Amino acid sequence: MSDTIISIQQATILFKAQQAFQNLNFHWEKGQNWAIIGDSGWELTAFIETLRGNTVLSDGHIDRPFSKSYVERKTAAGEVNSFRDLIAYVSQKYVFKNRSHIQNFYFQQRFNSSESEETASVREYLLEVIPKVEGPWNLENVAKLLRLEALLDKSLLKLSNGETRRLAIALGLMQQPKIYLLDQPMTGLDVKSREEFGEILKAISNAGVQVLLTTSGNEIPEGITHIAKVSKTGIANTWSRSEFQLENIEPLQSPSWDWQLLDSLLPKDRNKLDVEVIKLKDVTIKYGEKVILDRLNWKVKAGERWLLKGNNGAGKSTLLSLLIGENPQAYSQDFWLFGRKRGTGESIWDVKRPTGFVAPELSRYFPANQTCRKVILSGLFDTMGLFKKVSPEQEELANRWIKLFNLEPLQQTVIQRLSLEHQRWTLLARALIKQPKLLILDEASQGMDQIQRRLFKETVQQVCERSGITLIYVSHYAEDVPEVVDKVMELCR
Structure with missing residues (x-):
């Protein structure tokens, strides 16, 4: 013993x-x-x-x-x-x-x-x-x-x-x-x-x-x-x-969602491919003497689906911070979003409005009183939490996303108390509720078990097949990348 x-x-x-x-x-x-x-x-x-x-x-x-x-x-x-x-x-x-x-x-x-x-x-x-x-x-x-x-x-x-x-x-x-x-x-x-x-x-x-x-x-x-x-x-x-x-090990059977309900929640202009969504020309970002991005060039056209790759510390998070309007160095760069150069009079909300973003760490930054339902509704206002009264139509929209991802029993639970998998579905609903033109998923299924990761991958696949959304997908796991992703940008340190 x-x-x-x-x-x-x-x-x-x-x-x-x-x-x-x-x-x-x-x-x-x-x-x-x-x-x-x-x-x-x-x-x-x-x-x-x-x-x-x-x-x-x-x-x-x-x-x-x-x-x-x-x-x-x-x-x-x-x-x-x-x-x-x-x-x-x-x-x-x-x-x-x-x-x-x-x-x-x-x-x-x-x-x-x-x-x-x-x-x-x-x-x-x-x-x-x-x-x-x-x-x-x-x-x-x-x-x-x-x-x-x-x-x-x-x-x-x-x-x-x-x-x-x-x-x-x-x-x-x-x-x-x-x-x-x-x-x-x-x-x-x-x-x-x-x-x-x-x-x-x-x-x-x-x-x-x-x-x-x-x-x-x-x-x-x-x-x-x-x-x-x-x-x-x-x-x-x-x-x-x-x-x-x-x-x-016996093969796992993945659950599924109501794909027709998902279809009804997505924008209908699914074949409208018009502008360059992203254009970076010789973009350089550094903190002090440390260069994070060095003369990066990248073009993403509407409706394209990209995998963003790179080792830990290669600059993926910094690049994404430019795309979601959170990096102040964007204003000094030759950098365009949705056909408009950054720093030409647009507000932060103009940048955020067309973009949905999911990253695992996002859940840490919501105030302690923010429930699953409030977090989803906050996506309509691009705020880290819900701080204003919403309309009956917006409430009903949230109801449908909550129903899609089987979150009804958890909708009044604060986000920090949700399991990791329920946090991920909540954040995905928050990103999609406003029908974004660009969806950025940064290790978005991290923390999910094998079954849930498969379902997440299939959900992203269905979103892309049923809409003209532009996708940037970040993952270190090849098996998590949806089949619809057919272009790759790899950052090197």
Whole structure:
């Protein structure tokens, strides 16, 4: 028994007031690194939260022998303690705060260099961690392992999605964990970073840290020794790494939406291809001495569907900030949107009105009182939240989008409390409710499980087939790109 880290026996688990698992049995032994797979992203998160002690155990037993000696020692010394002191966790909903420890950024701050002073640097943020135990990890070796050395003096607001993910993993290591739990840690990483993740995992394991992560069956990193598939009835199957074959997993059946309802919500001028939607001529963007975009040229005609590619940090987020009107450097560039040069008297709302935009981090920037319904309606006004009275016609329009994406039971739930998949559908409805001419999807299905990602891909395909919308699609996963996308712009660092 001394080699057992965590043992779950005959457990019935409740997560967020719903039954997640019945008859859950799981035994984690020293030397094992686990990948947990499953058909539901909600169930994967529920499993990790069970290991963390953040679910309700209504029946059965959970034992955590890994913490026994630590808890006994601290208790004997009269010190407050918990098994959680020895666990680090990387959630998909990681949030970074400003110097006042308040997460009150607004979206545009990411692209205003003068406002990045409100946020700690990567170095400062990592050094703020005060671990409960001693361990091998320090700023130098964590930064080297996660390729953060060149980013140490960079503001958190300036990090790309993938860089932010690497920082979240580094932050967990600075806690000196004995157990490291990661919920979908490779989400948002480019192909190169995903390939490197196995080496990162092995380095963490070699330092004596036991790792368990959730992932998809086709993305098991090196360093994993065992795989388990979870379902509502518990652990459906387990494999050693050498036994596991992707073919052993039953193919998933994707759900579908009411495509006729979608058709009725899309603009009817689906074949109207008139102007150049985007034209960039020798566009250069830099912060201080660091050049992000170097003399970039790009033309996008109405009705075209583009994949925007590039490694983490290649400048994709900066380019998109120009297109959605959030980057103040646009005014000094030879840059046209919908046939009009930026800086010729147009307002920010003129820029935003024809464009729908979805990115996973958007959900962080809505005020705390913004419900699913309010967020969707805010798309009509291009604001980060609903702050004005809407007409009965606008309310009915929101009703139809809510019905399309099966959000009726959740429409009064604030966006931060929605599951990641429901956040994504809410943001997509917000982008589409105003019938935009240009739709920009930046890793928009990030955090969804495999079934939901397939449905998201099919939804975008249907939107494009049923309208003349122009699409810019950003994804590090080739399997997530809709078939309608037939042009590629790749940024290189």
